[in-house]
Amino acid sequence: MGNEAIAFGALSAGVSVITGYPGTPSSEILETVVKQNADGVYAEWSVNEKAALEVAAGAAFSGLRAMATMKQVGLNVASDPLMSLNYVGVKGGLVVVAADDPGPVSSQTEQDTRRFGEFSKIAVFDPSSPEEAYFMIGEAFEFSERYGRPVLFRPTTRVCHGTATVQISDGVEPNRKADAWKAFGNVCLELAENAESKRKGNFMRGGGERVIFPKLAYENHIEIEAQLKEMSAELSDYPRNFITDITPLNFSRRNGKGEYLYGKKTGAENGRAADTGGIASDCGAEVKDDTTSSGNSENGNATIKKGIASGGVSFAYTEEALSMLPPREGYRLFKVSAYPFPERGALRFLDGLDEALVIEELDPVIERALTELCGRYGVNVKIRGKLTGDAPVAGENSVETAYAALRNFFKNPQKTAESDIIDAEGKTLRKAVSDNILGIGSEPRKATADDTLDIASETPPALPVRPPVLCPGCPHRFSFSAVKQAVAENAGGRKAVFSGDIGCYTLGNALGMVDTCLCMGAGITVAQGLSRAEPDALNFAFIGDSTFFHSGITGLINAVYNQADIIVVILDNFTTAMTGNQPHPGVGKTPAGKLSKRTDIYKIVEAIGADALLRVNAYDGEGARAAVKSVLDKKGVRVLLFEGACIKLKGAE
Amino acid sequence: MTNCIITGVGGQGVILMSRLIGTAAAAKGLDVKGAETIGMAQRGGSVVSHIRIGDGAKSPLVARGTADVLIALEPSEAVRALRYLRDGGMAFVSNRAISPRKENFDVGNASAHNRTDCPRNETFDGDEVFAANREVLSRKENFSAAERKISEETTAVASQTDTAIGYLRRAVKNLRVVDYESVVSRCGAKAFNTALLGIAVSSGAFPFGKDDVRGALIGRISEKFLEINLNALACEN
Numbered sequence: 023m024g025n026e027a028i029a030f031g032a033l034s035a036g037v038s039v040i041t042g043y044p045g046t047p048s049s050e051i052l053e054t055v056v057k058q059n060a061d062g063v064y065a066e067w068s069v070n071e072k073a074a075l076e077v078a079a080g081a082a083f084s085g086l087r088a089m090a091t092m093k094q095v096g097l098n099v100a101s102d103p104l105m106s107l108n109y110v111g112v113k114g115g116l117v118v119v120a121a122d123d124p125g126p127v128s129s130q131t132e133q134d135t136r137r138f139g140e141f142s143k144i145a146v147f148d149p150s151s152p153e154e155a156y157f158m159i160g161e162a163f164e165f166s167e168r169y170g171r172p173v174l175f176r177p178t179t180r181v182c183h184g185t186a187t188v189q190i191s192d193g194v195e196p197n198r199k200a201d202a203w204k205a206f207g208n209v210c211l212e213l214a215e216n217a218e219s220k221r222k223g224n225f226m227r228g229g230g231e232r233v234i235f236p237k238l239a240y241e242n243h244i245e246i247e248a249q250l251k252e253m254s255a256e257l258s259d260y261p262r263n264f265i266t267d268i269t270p271l272n273f274s275r276r277n278g279k280g281e282y283l284y285g286k287k288t289g290a291e292n293g294r295a296a297d298t299g300g301i302a303s304d305c306g307a308e309v310k311d312d313t314t315s316s317g318n319s320e321n322g323n324a325t326i327k328k329g330i331a332s333g334g335v336s337f338a339y340t341e342e343a344l345s346m347l348p349p350r351e352g353y354r355l356f357k358v359s360a361y362p363f364p365e366r367g368a369l370r371f372l373d374g375l376d377e378a379l380v381i382e383e384l385d386p387v388i389e390r391a392l393t394e395l396c397g398r399y400g401v402n403v404k405i406r407g408k409l410t411g412d413a414p415v416a417g418e419n420s421v422e423t424a425y426a427a428l429r430n431f432f433k434n435p436q437k438t439a440e441s442d443i444i445d446a447e448g449k450t451l452r453k454a455v456s457d458n459i460l461g462i463g464s465e466p467r468k469a470t471a472d473d474t475l476d477i478a479s480e481t482p483p484a485l486p487v488r489p490p491v492l493c494p495g496c497p498h499r500f501s502f503s504a505v506k507q508a509v510a511e512n513a514g515g516r517k518a519v520f521s522g523d524i525g526c527y528t529l530g531n532a533l534g535m536v537d538t539c540l541c542m543g544a545g546i547t548v549a550q551g552l553s554r555a556e557p558d559a560l561n562f563a564f565i566g567d568s569t570f571f572h573s574g575i576t577g578l579i580n581a582v583y584n585q586a587d588i589i590v591v592i593l594d595n596f597t598t599a600m601t602g603n604q605p606h607p608g609v610g611k612t613p614a615g616k617l618s619k620r621t622d623i624y625k626i627v628e629a630i631g632a633d634a635l636l637r638v639n640a641y642d643g644e645g646a647r648a649a650v651k652s653v654l655d656k657k658g659v660r661v662l663l664f665e666g667a668c669i670k671l672k673g674a675e
Numbered sequence: 676m677t678n679c680i681i682t683g684v685g686g687q688g689v690i691l692m693s694r695l696i697g698t699a700a701a702a703k704g705l706d707v708k709g710a711e712t713i714g715m716a717q718r719g720g721s722v723v724s725h726i727r728i729g730d731g732a733k734s735p736l737v738a739r740g741t742a743d744v745l746i747a748l749e750p751s752e753a754v755r756a757l758r759y760l761r762d763g764g765m766a767f768v769s770n771r772a773i774s775p776r777k778e779n780f781d782v783g784n785a786s787a788h789n790r791t792d793c794p795r796n797e798t799f800d801g802d803e804v805f806a807a808n809r810e811v812l813s814r815k816e817n818f819s820a821a822e823r824k825i826s827e828e829t830t831a832v833a834s835q836t837d838t839a840i841g842y843l844r845r846a847v848k849n850l851r852v853v854d855y856e857s858v859v860s861r862c863g864a865k866a867f868n869t870a871l872l873g874i875a876v877s878s879g880a881f882p883f884g885k886d887d888v889r890g891a892l893i894g895r896i897s898e899k900f901l902e903i904n905l906n907a908l909a910c911e912n
Contacts, residue, residue: 023711046713047713127712151708151735180710180735180736183710183711183713184708184709184710184735185697185707185708185710185711185735186706186707186708186709187701187706335734335735338733338734338735339733339734339736341733341734342733342734342738420734420736420738421734421736421738422738422739425738482754482757482842483751483754483839483842485751485754485755486751486774486775486835487775488685488719488720488721488775489719489720489775490685490719490720491719493719
């Protein structure tokens, strides 16, 4: 799994402190680190992403390599420390892993962390596969340390939860990537100390450099802008930001499996020479991998008029779609793997082109950068992509979407079985995939001669819709049931509104028990707003235990202080269930399962000063209904703590 | 290169099956790529795993119309995933349909709640909570509604199976319908996924054999469940 590759890559790069808050698709990174139980590596589930990043920042101030992991919306929570941290800088490499979720598969937004990089003026590394992620995370640490700035690392769901064979090395090699970069003529900082001796930090007091004051912010802003230029120039020669020309001449220069030869993997070198392969010759790099010569001699070839730029997992889709087409004319391929946008490299890419198509997920970041570059340098290249309607603006990319965009871009005719891929000797390498089969512009799979019967005219049977539901025996279902019944029987015709929150219990939507769901911790506060607008209604807020610790406590204090009139139902299932049962402060265990201190939710609520507080057994329907009933007619902030262990814990323990 | 799609309903063992395939192929020295459905959709939703074995794969996802093998633990999910199968590709499909779980307030199977362990640490004072849980759960009448519902679902499921399997028979030449009841009677329900994988492997669907899957099982399955899985692997339809 890509997340495991990121964890192993970080360990191999000598990470000493790793923090995070669970969030799909990022959670397995920290879990993998914990499982390795590496000597001298500290890992924690922090109470939220802001705390996680701040803990990591402290470690990095002291010279250690630190990493904070979260999902993309978690980065919103951590954005306060993130923005300032760049101004303050770091000593040890600090990598913030924020996993994006195109689709979205399990998130509230399709936000793009690359834009966060632009906004916070922080470099972003964007791996396209688990193999690349394994190596790139080490490069990100090296980069961060060299510039003294935090770095964002942005895998997406298909990289995080994608699987691949990755050759990992034993032990810690903090200098490995520095060596790889040297091969490409970059000046790399010598990291003389070995990682073991770096496990102890040493915070340098007295310099004031980690104290953010307006004057320092101004000075550092100037330095950051200068560094961004320097970074962009350096990244233009970054082996993973590469350009390759493919001309009709070298179409035949494919291996026996119909792939182009650039970027070919070479067994044990998998991901190293291999992943850095395919570098255009004008990077000034001496490429040892002989399979990467494809396209080098033709780079800058005046016959090439079309370019394709891509990055992340979309690059893999693009490569595969190109091999299915393949275009009848030459083209230039630009892989963008790290930001700030490599402008010098991009200008080389644009040189001599008529038009360029950008295939990327989430926001049109590459597309905008190229468009801007054309304007600034007066380059007359038409840039196409999401902004011009040439690629889908939302949702996940796939080989199919890349194929559709590319076919349109190259104006290739409808594909038929006759357009098999043939090598130089006329041997069929791979049967062409027809448009019909790919489902582009037509319904899914049509029957062919291979099938027993023509089903082209037959409509497939209606298929069951399977929305995600709460597990059998889930305590949340009992809790929702109790609240619903108690309200139905005792509300006396009053309207009841149920504000939900983020967690398994969002699935209470299907039970009619979730009317709002905004973001982590928002249920309690949204309910306050609703009750200000509609004081006669009964306003319930449901929140899980982990979410309560994450960002529910402040909302509850806000309610008490401002004398709100709401009923807060805390659904305590003693775990962070949705993301895979991670512990939290209310569980009193470390990520490794060792005993820790436990923070009692009941006592917190008591201390905050709720007007009513009841502990309820979630499975005791009768008792729970009575508890709800008892607070319905009271005023003020009433809190019901429903306790019932997650049904999944039974297997886990 | 072998492109493979594994599909089923969350909880049926799709992820385990795809990991066994990945492990078995990797042990053979083959390059493996893939992608799994993890997270929210796993909770009773449709689950699809993509696996690509051999050189040449770039993307972790199998493109439509390019899968050589389709293994489905549920017939309707096989129909849903059919768009991935290439012409002439092989499909191995269980004939046992699973009705979608319609969310309701039924509380499910009583035994599921009959837990005795405490997930918190020793300082936790919630033992009473658990004692109360058990007491409430022992009251049978709480679950009669759920049991009634299950019997109603059984009839619906039968017709769903016939429709889906009928369609698959017309659409796929290399189709192997695996009878759930007959396999389970010999290997137990717990390891049906492994049994189905064994059947696909012995049909030559993969560039590895049962011995490789056996090795993967030994590396991946806890001792408690290893034997039933090894038995299931040996089981032939």
